Amino acid sequence: MSQSFSELPLSPAMLDNLNALEYHHMTPVQAQALPLILAGRDVVAQAKTGSGKTAAFGIGLLHKLDVSQFQVQALVLCPTRELADQVAKEVRRLGRFTHNIKVLTLCGGMPLGPQIGSLEHGAHVIVGTPGRLMEHLRKQTLSLANLQTLVLDEADRMLDMGFSDAIAAIVKECPSQRQTLLFSATYPEQIDTMAGRYLQQPQRVEVESVH
Numbered sequence: 001m002s003q004s005f006s007e008l009p010l011s012p013a014m015l016d017n018l019n020a021l022e023y024h025h026m027t028p029v030q031a032q033a034l035p036l037i038l039a040g041r042d043v044v045a046q047a048k049t050g051s052g053k054t055a056a057f058g059i060g061l062l063h064k065l066d067v068s069q070f071q072v073q074a075l076v077l078c079p080t081r082e083l084a085d086q087v088a089k090e091v092r093r094l095g096r097f098t099h100n101i102k103v104l105t106l107c108g109g110m111p112l113g114p115q116i117g118s119l120e121h122g123a124h125v126i127v128g129t130p131g132r133l134m135e136h137l138r139k140q141t142l143s144l145a146n147l148q149t150l151v152l153d154e155a156d157r158m159l160d161m162g163f164s165d166a167i168a169a170i171v172k173e174c175p176s177q178r179q180t181l182l183f184s185a186t187y188p189e190q191i192d193t194m195a196g197r198y199l200q201q202p203q204r205v206e207v208e209s210v211h
């Protein structure tokens, strides 16, 4: 039994865009997580790779975005540059007709100078890897003072890669009043600890099948 996106309280523009992308039905993780995300809850979602987790948080963060405020309102942390590029691409696709949004990727292995230049021009959404984001915060080239949504994507992989201190340092710079969403393909105990540390009364969503 699949549910349509039109059952959600989304703007007509977002629904048109989802249609244009041929996203007609929600995947199971979207069907479970999106009502909670759109209601403003903190959510921990566990679902396999390829289950549509990006659109679950992407639609959620775009729904809340105030495009007229040219400030960083959403931050997505990813384990690698490749994954950050994929997430940024999907968020741009999801927002392409609805919003005139600026999505910036900030990852290690890329020169710092152009990133600082891009940050001076501003962005609504930042997608990046923890090490490089921490560097920008330390240099004060990035401010998270207006952040509304923090996403920890592929949290299990970020932990495996040793990013837990960097994540802690980044979360410290986020306003305490925010929505935090944690996505993971697996659910080791450390994920539970992380959720307890960074999320407020998280709702847990767990999906076994991809479709």
Ligand code: ADP
Pocket (backbone or CB within 6 Å): 022, 023, 024, 025, 026, 027, 030, 047, 048, 049, 050, 051, 052, 053, 054, 055
């Ligand atoms: P995950 O992050 O869970 O590994 P992705 O977010 O990368 O998965 O999504 C996997 C693929 O499914 C992507 O190609 C994406 O465009 C597609 N997709 C996501 N949601 C839907 C949907 N509701 N309908 C059709 N395709 C979708």
Ligand code: MG
Pocket (backbone or CB within 6 Å): 053, 054, 153, 154
């Ligand atoms: Mg993913």
